[in-house]
Amino acid sequence: MASSAAAPNRLVRDLFAKSWAGVAILLVFYALIMLGFTLLSPYFLTFGNIASIGANMAFIGLMAAAGTPLIIAGGLDLSVAAVAGMAGVVVALLSARGINIWIASLAALVVGGAIGCGNGLLVTRAGLNAFIATLGTMSIITGCSLVLTGGLSQPLNATDFSYIGSGTVLGVPFPLLLMVVVFVLFWWVMARTPFGRRIYAVGGNPDASRLLGIPVERVQLTLYIVSGVAGALGGIVLASMLGAAAPDAAGQNLLTVVAAIILGGTSLFGGRGSVWGTLLAVLILGTLNNGLTLLNVSSFWQEVTRGSVLLLAVGLDQVRVRFQTR
Amino acid sequence: MSRLEMRGIDKAFAGVPVLRNVDFVVGTGEVVALLGANGAGKSTLVKILSGVYARDAGTIAVDGTVRRIATPADAIAAGIRLLPQEVSVYPELSIAENISIANLPVHRRFGIASTDRRLMRRRAQELLTTLGHADLDPNRLVGSLGLSQQRVVEIARALAGEARVLVMDEPTAALAEAEAEQLFAVIEALRRNGVSVIYISHYLDEVFRLTDRIVVLRDGEVAGNFVTAAVSHETVLHAMLGRVVDELYPEKSTRIGAPLLSVVGLSQPGCLRNVSFEVAAGEILGVFGLVGSGIERVGRAVFGAESAARVTSASIAGQPYRPSTPRAAVRAGIGFVAAERKREGLIGMLSVRENITAPFLGRFVNGWQVDTQAETRDTRHWIAALGIRCTGPEQEIRLLSGGNQQKVCLSRWMLGSISLLILEEPTRGVDLGARREIYRLIRQLSADGLGVVVVSSDAEEVAGLADRTIVLRHGEIVAVLPGSASASAALAAASQTTGSAA
Known part of the structure; x- marks a missing residue:
């Protein structure tokens, strides 16, 4: 009597235990919501709409792409969205003083990297808890951005600069392309290079890694710098899209960044995760937002939906991990 | 009448039998060793006894009464207590609180129920005295005690109810020799008080010193039941391994090289x-x-x-x-293999391949990328050369047995050119069969010109x-x-x- 029920149960269990099961679940979920919105709204499945979802999520995707390896390596960067805000401010203020917009952008990237380096040193050298250290720098950076701008949005009116946020290549929005390129690059580094392997080793067991001669602190420091640079890049994209640098425009997206990484199957305890999961999660969150807006669902309910999806996904992932452990 | 009688115990996992018609009897106040190589069925038998696994067939009787043991709570009600390998105590609570944690005595003051701290302390004092540790102050925090004293507190906690059979799984694994002595005295005290002890250990010396009888399991069957005083090490080892045991340790070196x-x-x-x-x-x-x-x-x-x-x-x-x-x-x-494999040796979520190549990953780089084919080739070589039992290079390392994990930890350093290998507690938590293989491997490495510190x-x-x-x-x-x-x-x-x- 038990065996007839056990057979399909086994099958589900075996499927769940595969290493790619997490990404597969997300893919199925993504397909389902795409299908649902297509049936519910005639405006949803159009090239323009899908492209705009990608473009609108790009700056979040950039931050989440860099956040994924950092969390896998056992780190955390809560300041990344604040860095994005600061980057826009740096570009706007420098270009307002007549400095070339591209040089200003480069400066913003350097500032982002420097902040990331500061975060990394606080965590790896001073030994502060990553959550607390980057919560602190997040507040400092947000405050500095507000001080520098007096809390006002700074206009950015360089035509060629707006290409970053609003340009297209063969009809595909440039930010979307940029995001995809960055994700492919991160995938390649994490899956194929020795540095990528060390990311997983360091996050999986820092003590063991240290005793194997892996430079644990250096790996983490590098990833904090990368996160800072990616935050700045996201901020530049956002500022270009908006045509202005708002000091507090990016900060509210921090939770979305972290939610995307976790929804994508990356373990907050380190050692496990992939950028493809994060990319899918970014697309899922963007699609939900877009689809619900098209269906005239109030943004208050969208907030509820996003939280529920996150909990559902994390719950499913727990089940999966439990199957894998057995 | 026997304290514990397990008769005709059968157990299979997914159709694979792990225990076949096992009889296991323990007398009142008797200390019985349960021995067997890894996979012999020791832990399955103990888990059946403590209600963790359900048996497929057989009966369990305590003091002549057949008991239904389907859950851990049933086992505890029957007076069976399991002390796991790792000490599990509450370091921030006092000795008395630790001992009574499952059943805190309560009294009412002004209609409000609160812990009867005096009764709790007295209980603890009595139990500690029984165990020959009257000197321990019940008010002390358990976190301030040494490991062996924490073990004593744990045993006292197990005795706090009506304990008749105490199962100890490798109780000395984490203890130093002097600390183990204290534990042995406690076991003597238990014996005097009529508590039966099932003692699982890899250390034959301990077993011969402490126990009255030795039961050996091999491949899920009882392979021997000896009176300890009338049997030799060799006979027991033979029963465990099922073949004539050659020396556990390899020959010593005769040719020592340059400093x-x-x-x-x-x-x-x-x-x-x-x-x-x-x-x-x-x-x-x-x-x-x-x-x-x-x-x-x-x-x-x-x-x-x-x-x-x-x-x-x-x-x-x-x-x-x-x-x-x-x-x-x-x-x-210099290469290094840490004592605490789980904590400091293995990267549990990574595969055997990724664990083996971790220290010398640079040797497997082709341009910018890791050459996974070369990694797999070398990993296969070491799996075969050292007899590492796993499903293949891609199996997650945490799923391997202790001995096989240790072989991975050793083989890592073979991929680079090291001249000195430092090993901490190289066979801790490793079963006897794998132990000998590891000793041979260490000797082989030194014979190949490596300096080894153990x-x-x-x-x-x-x-x-x-x-x-x-x-x-x-x-x-x-x-x-x-x-x-x-x-x-x-x-x-x-x-x-x-x-x-x-």
């Missing part, structure tokens, strides 16, 4: 004082001492993993060397394996023993209280 590592004045505040030694190529140097002797720091200090350690001078292969970081040590040609608190292991042994006490070298020295000589040197050692 390889020389350490002068290794010191670490509070742990090590002026420790100097040399290791030659082809030599296995033992570092032996009891807990508190500081031996657990020696290996890692040389490896650069103890930032507070200092040396007056050191050299490796003629080059000056200064321990700074593990990374620098690896570059200088840091161990197991006197038998050091005496059996090392060509020369330094013995530490209170952070200082108190004796240097030749390879011919016996385990008891090493133990004697390590435990002397007055400074008259050579």
